[in-house]
Amino acid sequence: MSRWMKTLACSGVSSLALLGxxxxxxxxxxxxxxxTGVEDSERDGAASPEGAPLMMWHVGEGTDxxxxxxxxxxTSDGGYVAIGHTEDGSGSRTTDMxxxxxxxxxxxxxxxxxxxTGEMDxxxxxxxxxxxxxxxxxxxxxxxxxxxxxxxxTAGETVWTRHxxxxxxxxxxxxxxxxxxxxxVTGFTGGFEDGFVFISEESTxxxxxxxxxxxxxxxxxxxxxxxxxxxxxxxxxFAVLSTVWTDSDGADIQNAALVKTDAAGxxxxxxSYGDTSFNQAFDFDMADDGSFVLAGxxxxxxxxxxxxxxxxxxxxxxxxxxxxxxxPRGYDAQYIHDExxxxxxxxxxxxxxxxxxxxxxxxxESGHSTGSSDEWKGLLIKVTPAGDLSWMQVYGDGAGQxxxxxxxxxxTSDGGYxxxxxxxxAGPAEPNNFGFMKLSAPGTEAL
Numbered sequence: 001m002s003r004w005m006k007t008l009a010c011s012g013v014s015s016l017a018l019l020g021x022x023x024x025x026x027x028x029x030x031x032x033x034x035x036t037g038v039e040d041s042e043r044d045g046a047a048s049p050e051g052a053p054l055m056m057w058h059v060g061e062g063t064d065x066x067x068x069x070x071x072x073x074x075t076s077d078g079g080y081v082a083i084g085h086t087e088d089g090s091g092s093r094t095t096d097m098x099x100x101x102x103x104x105x106x107x108x109x110x111x112x113x114x115x116x117t118g119e120m121d122x123x124x125x126x127x128x129x130x131x132x133x134x135x136x137x138x139x140x141x142x143x144x145x146x147x148x149x150x151x152x153x154t155a156g157e158t159v160w161t162r163h164x165x166x167x168x169x170x171x172x173x174x175x176x177x178x179x180x181x182x183x184x185v186t187g188f189t190g191g192f193e194d195g196f197v198f199i200s201e202e203s204t205x206x207x208x209x210x211x212x213x214x215x216x217x218x219x220x221x222x223x224x225x226x227x228x229x230x231x232x233x234x235x236x237x238f239a240v241l242s243t244v245w246t247d248s249d250g251a252d253i254q255n256a257a258l259v260k261t262d263a264a265g266x267x268x269x270x271x272s273y274g275d276t277s278f279n280q281a282f283d284f285d286m287a288d289d290g291s292f293v294l295a296g297x298x299x300x301x302x303x304x305x306x307x308x309x310x311x312x313x314x315x316x317x318x319x320x321x322x323x324x325x326x327x328p329r330g331y332d333a334q335y336i337h338d339e340x341x342x343x344x345x346x347x348x349x350x351x352x353x354x355x356x357x358x359x360x361x362x363x364x365e366s367g368h369s370t371g372s373s374d375e376w377k378g379l380l381i382k383v384t385p386a387g388d389l390s391w392m393q394v395y396g397d398g399a400g401q402x403x404x405x406x407x408x409x410x411x412t413s414d415g416g417y418x419x420x421x422x423x424x425x426a427g428p429a430e431p432n433n434f435g436f437m438k439l440s441a442p443g444t445e446a447l
Contacts, residue, residue: 070083228242330367341355371400379392
């Protein structure tokens with residue numbers, strides 16, 4: 001939830017009710033951006049919930065410290081695995097990498113905690129392997145936080161650990177399976193801030209390719225401050241997502257960026273996407289035609305405060321359209337942050353984007369069934385392949401039940417979704433857990 005980690009008081013238990021409610025109005029305008037000629041749409045208010053998924057169950061797992069989940073996926077056994085970080089100890093300012101595995105119904109199978117006491121360690125990305133999992137992030141070693149890969153077996157036990165990049169603070173941010181069985185890896189090195197950072201600055205992005213033992217065959221620096229996520233492209237090369245600083249009429253702003261390389265990591269092109277204000281990107285996915293969909297949030301494109309932003313980019317890096325979404329509960333836009341961190345190409349060829357919505361200020365509003373503006377809730381947005389809004393829905397455990405901000409999402413084998421949440425309403429541990437929220441397939445009717 002938000003770009004700053006918060007300490008939250010546990011205020012209830014998970015409800016298994018099919019709760020997922022949106023608000024009343026949608027304000028829509030579509031047309032051509034005057035400067036770019038790109039199709040755009042800017043929407044405030046909330047869409048009709050018709051066709052939106054139902055919440056099937058929601059569980060929370062973690063430790064007795066403050067947890068923050070960053071990524072997750074459904075596993076081949078039908079369960080789910082998530083990665084992030086937790087406090088080194090109760091009230092500690094240092095963190096450990098945390099990996100949590102639950103079964104298909106959300107029951108805990110195992111928890112793995114990795115790190116050095118009193119130092120900053122963090123988990124950010126995870127992949128399933130044929131015989132276990134590859135956990136990635138930053139682990140303390142030889143006096144600094146270094147980029148790290150950890151091979152775990154199917155029970156969560158460590159098989160091997162590899163460290164890379166000992167220049168300043170470093171971390172792995174993204175992983176992708178390659179067609180030949182190797183793994184594409186991206187992140188940053190030479191940073192100045194340890195622990196989890198949403199966007200590393202004054203650092204250098206990198207791209208690696210590693211084998212099943214974590215041995216690199218490709219290792220190159222990139223002309224961006226960090227690699228956020230990576231995808232192997234159809235030509236055997238790679239696309240790397242980032243956020244870069246740029247100048248807009250003398251003002252420093254951030255824009256989403258893509259770097260395209262060949263198979264050896266040599267840059268073929270680099271593009272940035274945005275307008276005259278901040279446009280940050282945190283996840284992307286690749287469609288069957290080689291095009292990309294980017295997820296993040298923006299202060300630009302007419303936003304009053306942070307709104308979710310989806311951008312569609314062609315295979316050769318040209319912006320095709322963008323959509324801005326905000327105020328799904330109808331609260332005052334000047335106080336609400338709508339922040340999206342995950343996106344996937346859906347099974348029908350459309351795009352689904354997830355994030356959180358809540359109030360970062362002293363102001364408070366109520367009136368929506370999921371809770372007041374002070375309570376962060378999950379937000380899921382679905383658009384068609386052409387970028388038209390299908391539905392937008394808010395998810396949580398109900399008013400007064402606490403925070404459930406979505407940080408990532410995964411597609412599930414039944415056509416539904418799994419939202420990976422920061423939650424203080426689900427799970428027995430305090431104050432903040434990894435939330436696993438299972439949603440039905442779109443169009444499912446309530447029993």
